[in-house]
Every structure is written in structure tokens, then in C-alpha cells.
Amino acid sequence: MHWEASATTGYADNPLDRRAELRGDAVAITALRDAAAQVLVFAGDKPVLKPGTPLDALFTLAESAELGSSADIFLGVDGAHACFAGATPVAEHDLKARGLLVIDLRSLAIQGAVPSPIVAMLGQAKSLVTWHATHPHCARCGAPSQITQGGWRRDCPACGAQHFPRTDPVAIMLVHRGDTCLLARKPMFAKGMVSCLAGFIEPGETIEDAVRRETFEEAGIRTGRVTYHASQPWPLPFGQLMIGCFAEALNDDIRLEAEEIEEGRWFTKEECRAMLEGRHPEGYFCPPTVAIANLLLRDWVEA
Amino acid sequence: MHWEASATTGYADNPLDRRAELRGDAVAITALRDAAAQVLVFAGDKPVLKPGTPLDALFTLAESAELGSSADIFLGVDGAHACFAGATPVAEHDLKARGLLVIDLRSLAIQGAVPSPIVAMLGQAKSLVTWHATHPHCARCGAPSQITQGGWRRDCPACGAQHFPRTDPVAIMLVHRGDTCLLARKPMFAKGMVSCLAGFIEPGETIEDAVRRETFEEAGIRTGRVTYHASQPWPLPFGQLMIGCFAEALNDDIRLEAEEIEEGRWFTKEECRAMLEGRHPEGYFCPPTVAIANLLLRDWVEA
Numbered sequence: 006m007h008w009e010a011s012a013t014t015g016y017a018d019n020p021l022d023r024r025a026e027l028r029g030d031a032v033a034i035t036a037l038r039d040a041a042a043q044v045l046v047f048a049g050d051k052p053v054l055k056p057g058t059p060l061d062a063l064f065t066l067a068e069s070a071e072l073g074s075s076a077d078i079f080l081g082v083d084g085a086h087a088c089f090a091g092a093t094p095v096a097e098h099d100l101k102a103r104g105l106l107v108i109d110l111r112s113l114a115i116q117g118a119v120p121s122p123i124v125a126m127l128g129q130a131k132s133l134v135t136w137h138a139t140h141p142h143c144a145r146c147g148a149p150s151q152i153t154q155g156g157w158r159r160d161c162p163a164c165g166a167q168h169f170p171r172t173d174p175v176a177i178m179l180v181h182r183g184d185t186c187l188l189a190r191k192p193m194f195a196k197g198m199v200s201c202l203a204g205f206i207e208p209g210e211t212i213e214d215a216v217r218r219e220t221f222e223e224a225g226i227r228t229g230r231v232t233y234h235a236s237q238p239w240p241l242p243f244g245q246l247m248i249g250c251f252a253e254a255l256n257d258d259i260r261l262e263a264e265e266i267e268e269g270r271w272f273t274k275e276e277c278r279a280m281l282e283g284r285h286p287e288g289y290f291c292p293p294t295v296a297i298a299n300l301l302l303r304d305w306v307e308a
Numbered sequence: 309m310h311w312e313a314s315a316t317t318g319y320a321d322n323p324l325d326r327r328a329e330l331r332g333d334a335v336a337i338t339a340l341r342d343a344a345a346q347v348l349v350f351a352g353d354k355p356v357l358k359p360g361t362p363l364d365a366l367f368t369l370a371e372s373a374e375l376g377s378s379a380d381i382f383l384g385v386d387g388a389h390a391c392f393a394g395a396t397p398v399a400e401h402d403l404k405a406r407g408l409l410v411i412d413l414r415s416l417a418i419q420g421a422v423p424s425p426i427v428a429m430l431g432q433a434k435s436l437v438t439w440h441a442t443h444p445h446c447a448r449c450g451a452p453s454q455i456t457q458g459g460w461r462r463d464c465p466a467c468g469a470q471h472f473p474r475t476d477p478v479a480i481m482l483v484h485r486g487d488t489c490l491l492a493r494k495p496m497f498a499k500g501m502v503s504c505l506a507g508f509i510e511p512g513e514t515i516e517d518a519v520r521r522e523t524f525e526e527a528g529i530r531t532g533r534v535t536y537h538a539s540q541p542w543p544l545p546f547g548q549l550m551i552g553c554f555a556e557a558l559n560d561d562i563r564l565e566a567e568e569i570e571e572g573r574w575f576t577k578e579e580c581r582a583m584l585e586g587r588h589p590e591g592y593f594c595p596p597t598v599a600i601a602n603l604l605l606r607d608w609v610e611a
Contacts, residue, residue: 009534011514019512025525026565129512136511140447144471147450157510168447170511174477174549207460208439208473208547209322209432211314212539222328231312233536236515244511246477248551262329 010235010304014247015114015295017237019125021081021088028155034079037087044069044076045090045130048097050138050243052113052127054106060118062127069093072100078133078156080126090130090156092138111241114295124295128240133157135243136170144168172244176215177203179301180226182254186277186305187224188291189261189269197288199268199280201298206248216252224269225260228252234304237297249297251305277306313538313607317550318417318598320540322428324384324391331458337382340390347372347379348393348433351400353441353546355416355430357409363421365430372396375403381436381459383429393433393459395441414544417598427598431543436460438546439473447471475547479518480506482604483529485557489580489608490527491594492564492572500591502571502583504601509551519555527572528563531555537607540600552600554608580609 011017027033043063046053053072055061069076069091076091093100097107110131114124133156140159143150148163159168179201180187188199204219206212213231220228230253239245261269272280272289279285281303292298314320330336346366349356356375358364369392372379377394384391396403400410413434417427436459443462446453451466462471482504483490491502507522509515516534523531533556542548564572575583575592582588584606595601 009516011516014514016512017514017517019517023510023521025521125512132511139469142445142447142450144443144445144447147445147452149450166442169476169508171474172477172509172511173472174475205472206475206549207326208435208475209319209428209541209543211317211320211541212549212551213312213314214320214322218326218328238512238514240512246509246515248515 010300011237014235014237014297014300015121016125016128016240018122019129020083020122021126021129022083023081025157028079028157034155037079037082038066038089039087040065041085042066042087042089043083044074045080045088045127046072046074046076047090047092047131047134048095048100048107049092050131050135051097051107051109052131053093053100054108054119056104056106059120060106060108060113062119062123077152078130078137080129080133088126090134092134115293125238128238131240132172132238132244133170135240139243140168140171170244172246174206174212174246174248175203175239176206176212176219176250177201177247177297177301178216178220178231178250178252179298179305180220180224180228180252180254181305182257182271184274185271186274186302187226187254187259187269188272188302189224189266191265192267194267197290198292199272199289200292200296201301203247212248212250216250220252220254223262223266225258227255229255235297235300239297247297249301251301274306277302281306313603314540317538317540317600317603318424319428319431319543321425322432323386323425324429324432325386326384328460331382331460337458340382340385341369341392342390343368344388345369345390345392346386347377348383348391348430349375349377349379350393350395350434350437351398351403351410352395353434353438354400354410354412355434356396356403357411357422359407359409362423363409363411363416365422365426380455381433381440383432383436391429393437395437418596428541431541434543435475435541435547436473438543442546443471443474473547475549477509477515477549477551478506478542479509479515479522479553480504480550480600480604481519481523481531481534481553481555482601482608483523483527483531483555483557484608485560485574487577488574489577489605490529490557490562490572491575491605492527492569494568495570497570500593501595502575502592503595503599504604506550515551515553519553523555526565526569528561530558532558538600538603542600550600552604554604577609580605584609
């Protein structure tokens, strides 16, 4: 297999074969619910884990049933194991009293507390579990909708509308000019952290249009050539598709959008190298390797 | 400006500056609602047009008000003209009785009945108009939601949820092997038409993952290297983002997914050239230039 930038992003190395053709086949799905089946259990939007090193995110169907989880989302198959996901109604402190852990996925991914294929499976699961939890009603008529197709659709019994899991495409871009690139910080970032600009791709625009619009809106920089580099599924808050690009800046006078961006400036390649190695003299640092911004920065520095 | 494949796709050459910073500014939006403002009016999901050559999709606010359209979606600004969109409650036959035309956007785009920048603006408008029409309720609690932010958000007065226009990323891929490429027809296609394989990118996968999964699901072909080529906003049924890729096939024994694909086979470059020029000896033809499948095929043949 040749090298592929997207395959190196966080949440990307998902081992599951989704077997989408089985989703509508209740008999086949029931047959897969055997003793070898694995379940990813969520309390709200956080994974539930068994203690150990690494932590264990894989429950049996019996264990998941004990936690009151219906495990009704079919994620796919990994060899002999069918994999399901579901939410537990048991409160976080009761789960902890049973010796289980409840840790948000972002922390798990950054800390490497579970293997990266499990992080990817948890990302897929979180996208679906959170979509169901936040979209229980039909957006067309308001009636409660029902989970169907192994968790990959919600149908409305009142008006017949079908609703599919939502995936929002986001453009994330390393804007560069000569030997420098534009990094910025949002108010929510940890102190010292800077990252690439990013924003939702809107109806009616191409990926490249969105890169140019967002870069101008957020930093007053016009961009010329835009090049796709890699993509990444991003399950926070639930279902984004990060589309990572490089963009050539046409001007260098940054004018920040004050509400969204707290600080932003041009950083040299040498500074970026220092940030990637955790030794920037002013204490700036970049997102962790699980984030596609890190990959964009790393590949630009090394190019 | 350098050449960019995405800029040559249909629905892509949108002249509007979206001025997203104005969406929440009711005073600014009201000030833009002047005599120079232009309105794109929709009957259901079809554009309303004034007769002429080319057909005229641009109404004044006064004309749009006469048709009962509130024109409450702010699309952006084109020079001195602010541009809005809205739906009319007037029935299609009454619009026709007033001398207006009601034509679906796909036909308008294929026939070149309006200039391509207007096609792009109509695409943006259709995505938003149709999203509002099909999502009037809060998916979280079921209550009727309200349009806000110049048409770029719906807020729920009951539970406080905010809902944003939906854009579904779709992978569309020209799968090639040596001097041949895989084209297929869905049952809904016009007789003789073949196109690239395509499918929705799901939660938890990269663009490249989706290309490989869909190609295997639909045609039994495993793919190696996947390369992004261009993207296209696609407003049918309302808000898709087509992400066009080339993919190298690793086997050639096609096994079609019978429910979704009616016919599919390898076509030589010479055959593809003939299809693009409308002279395939067996009468096969490819999608029109407005579709990104045409661009993928053309650029592969010419490469």
C-alpha cells in the first residue's frame, strides 16, 4: 500500500468493514449479535471504559445489556467480531462506582490511553450515538422519529421522512507566504496554542471557495492557489469531516476577525519546527498529532 | 489567477461575496434591502423566472413582495446589489398565468438558459430555501423552529437548540485501470448514460476511505491510490458537496451491487473520448459538463 496523508490523521485508522449492505437486514444483524460481538458504550457523549493498560473500550453484549444499553447501532465487522455501539442510561457516578471509567474521547485520543484503531472506532461510534441523542425528532414535522437501518437512519412514523446521520464538511487550511505561515488562536484554545484557520464549508461553495472565504473573513488575507492535502473524520462535537488544504497568501497584512480570533501572526518555518518539538522560545505550541492541523504544519515544514 | 479544476465545475462560479459578518446584524441587512437589491424566488424547489433570452432570475424586492415572498435569506453582495432568496406561496399555474416561468434548476443548468454565475447563485439559494422548507421543526425537541441570522440558522424557541444548513459531503470517483475506467449506470439514469461511482461520506471516515468503501460496495473493485481532483457544490436535492477523486483499481473483475447499479463495465480512453464527443458507436453517453463526473472523465482522458 502506498503512503496516504489522510491515513495518518487521528481517528482515521478504523479497522471495521462497515458491511453497509447488512444494515437493512434484521436477520443478519441479529445473527451477528453473538458472544464474540463487541460493544462501545457511551454515557452521554463520553466513552465508558474498563480499567487496564491500555484502557478497554470493548464490552460484550451481555455486559452492555447489564448497563442498560441496547447497542442498536451496527458499526461494522472486524474479523470474527461484529461491532455495535449504544448509550447507557446509567449515570456517570454510578458507572464509576461499578469500577468503570468515563473519559471524554478527546482526552483518550490525545493521551493515547487506548490504541489508535479503537480511537477511530470510538470516533465513528460517537458521531452516531451523539447524532441520535441530539436528533430524536423529525425536523420536517416534529414527531418523534425512530432508529432504523442498524442505526444509520431515523424514520418518521408520522410523515414518512427519512433522516440520515449528519457529516459537516470543514475546510482547515495552512495559509503560507514564502517561508512563513499564518497560525492563530481562538479564545477557547489553551494558553499558548495556535493552529490553522478553519471553518464550515457552506451550501453553494467548493472546498477551495470555502478556504478563500474563511481566510479572508478571519484574517483579511486573500489566497491564490489552494491545494488539498488530507482529510480527517472529527467526532467533536459529533460529525465533522476536516478537509485539510495548503493555501498561498497573496498579502501579508493580517486583519483579525476580533470575535473569533484572539491572536494571529506569521510564524517562520524555524518557529514551527520549534513548536512541533515543544521548544518555541515564547512558549507557543501547536495542536497534538491527533489533529490534522499538526499534520498540515509538519508536512509544510518538511516540504 | 492560476487555473483551478474546482472553479470549472457547474454551480461553482458564484460572484457573491457572502459577507457572513452581516448575517446577525439586522440593521445592516435592512439597509441592504434597497431598490438595487436582487431576489431569487422559488416555487417549491424550482426557480421562478421572467421570460427573455437569457431567462431572468433576478426580481426586485417589490416584485418579490408582490409574489408574497419574504426574501428573508441573505445570500451576499455583488457590487452594488445585495442578493436575497425566498419562496413564494403562489401556485405554479398562477405564476405561469402571470407570464412567469417555473423551471427546475437541473434543466436550467443543462440547457444554459441562464448565465452560469446565475446558475451558481440559484444553486446556493436552492440549498438554503429547500433546507428551510424541509426542516421547519427542531430535531431536538420537535417544536417549530424560527429562521434567523439572515437565513443561515434556525433557532428553537422551546429548547434553545441552534440548527445550521446541512451540506452532505459525497465522494465521486473515476476508478481507472491502465487505459480503461469504470463507468456505471443507476436505474434512474437516462437510457445510455453512464457515470462515475459516487456515495455519501459517512461519519468516521476520510474522503479516501469513502472512495474505497463505495467502490468496493458498488462494483467489487479494490482501489489503491486515491487522488483528490476537484469539488463542486451540488444543490440537488438540496445541499451536497461533491468531492471528485481519481482512484487506481487493484482488480478488474467487476461485481455490481444489483440494487443500486444496473450496468457497469470498463471503458477505454478512446470510448470515453467518443462519449464526450457524443459519438460512441453503441450510443453510450456521459453526464453533461455541469456535472463533475464530466470533468473527471475529460481530465482523465486528456491526462
